[in-house]
Amino acid sequence: MxxxxxxxxxxxxxxxxxxxxxxxxxxxxxxxxxxxxxxxxxxxxxxxxxxxxxxxxxxxxxxxxxxxxxxxxxxxxxxxxxxxxxxxxxxxxxxxxxxxxxxxxxxxxxxxxxxxxxxxxxxxxxxxxxxxxxxxxxxxxxxxxxxxxxxxxxxxxxxxxxxxxxxxxxxxxVDCSLFQPSNQTVNIREKYNIKSPIILLYVGRLAPEKDLFTLQKMIEHFSEKWKESVHWLIVGDGPSFGEISSLSNENKNITMTGYLSGNELASCYAASDLFVFPSQTETFGNVVLEALASGTPAIVSNRGGVSGIVEHNKTGKICEAGVYQDFIKETEQLINHKVSRLIMGKNAREYALKQxxxxxxxxxxxxxxxxxxxxxxxxxxxx
CATH class of the missing domain: 3.40.50.2000 (Glycogen Phosphorylase B;)
Structure with missing residues (x-):
């Protein structure tokens, strides 16, 4: 045609x-x-x-x-x-x-x-x-x-x-040959000097419609028990970059990379323990599927197309939209249960292979x- x-x-x-x-x-x-x-x-x-x-x-x-x-x-x-x-x-x-x-x-x-x-x-x-x-x-x-x-x-x-x-x-x-658990072509921990045992990843446009307010509140109100154990890796750019940068200046456990692509982006997914994406406005959410293909469980909102990609308690967690306390609770629960994370990561990869x-x-x-x-x-x- x-x-x-x-x-x-x-x-x-x-x-x-x-x-x-x-x-x-x-x-x-x-x-x-x-x-x-x-x-x-x-x-x-x-x-x-x-x-x-x-x-x-x-x-x-x-x-x-x-x-x-x-x-x-x-x-x-x-x-x-x-x-x-x-x-x-x-x-x-x-x-x-x-x-x-x-x-x-x-x-x-x-x-x-x-x-x-x-x-x-x-x-x-x-x-x-x-x-x-x-x-x-x-x-x-x-x-x-x-x-x-x-x-x-x-x-x-x-x-x-x-x-x-x-x-x-x-x-x-999703390209499961690029986005896969073993694709750590770039040593992300070494490149960004990440010492914390847990990496929490966000990938996407840095703009208000991605509900960055919830993301910021998560970072600010994470419990003291886990605050020192996590490092936030924020990949992307946009009008809110400066606002998030000011937050990273106050917190040593935040790294902002700007836009990434190819193996460097894939390595970020593969090196991370959880993918956190609070956006409520997605018609689909390609980045969520990329995370699942990388064997990284996703924590998402119950509003928008993302809720149709993630299966609660199987490939990740679905939280109440805009309620940062719920996002924190579900994220900390998975941080505390490594076996659950690994099982969800395996399920996530299996789901992505069919897409x-x-x-x-x-x-x-x-x-x-x-x-x-x-x-x-x-x-x-x-x-």
Missing amino acids: RIAIFTDTFFPQVNGVAKSLKRYSDYLLQKGHDVEVFAPELEGSNPYPYVHQFMSIPFFIYPECRTALALPNTILERVQAFSPDFIHVATPLTMGVLGSHAAKKLHIPIISSYHTHFDQYLDYYKLSWISPILWRYLKWFYSSSERIFVPSQETLAHLQTKGFTNLSIWTRG TWEGIFDELISECKRTIKQKIVTLKKNA
Whole structure:
């Protein structure tokens, strides 16, 4: 098939959506499909031959996500020349609007994927009053889609309560050859001079919507019994980096690495005893699956897509969202029970091994084909 993908974020940007879409594109090309990606220009990136980049500015809530400034006719001409079987719209922002406009003009079916709970982000930026307007816009935007793919059952249920239909789940996979318990290519303890026996890891964007307040409270209120035994390894960057840095200046048991990737990131997962991720706004939570693949039990919130990845008391712990005392209790309990940690780590790895990208993409493309075929049959009947 010929598939055009419209997105506001793409590799080498460091986020779950960008990484997933890059893997999706790689898969399609390997399977012999023709792919063209339409994305905002990213300074310093080396675009692939199949990626069309357009001048862009930072999105005001999420600066890492770019808002493209492109002429609709330019997009229209490029899409018409490519003549895709369907257009995959992976964003409701400007690139998505441009892709949908081209699809409607050229009578090309639209398949959408929903990746981000922007409505929940608004709460963290004191913009909740925009939420009703946002939902009206999202319902209008996605109404043209033949199918809307979401990454988790939680996200599907969330959209159903808002009146969305034509929903399907497109879950995520993990590279178990990179993220594995034995991958300690980089000696993390030596590199960051970690002496404490227990390493607690956080990986993700450092921003308010990740509920860093709960993470900070955990660090501050950890019991004296365990405070000296743990070292917090915080991997990532973002607008809250400075705030967390000030906390690390007051606590010698915190290391902040900034963004990491490849073997260095995989080594952090493998070297850690527990993965702590309090975010309540995830539609999926790729980093949680990476932790499980590394044999590292995850301690997560009971809100968002992460609660569908972790099985309580089997591959980790699910805590009351925003209640740092609950996170501390469950974390300390596992610190105190090494055997439980090891069993959970083994279970986590076994679960992750079943989450293969190949199988997930096979099912995604099969459903896209079924959806497009059904659309064609309907059009013929109505002709």
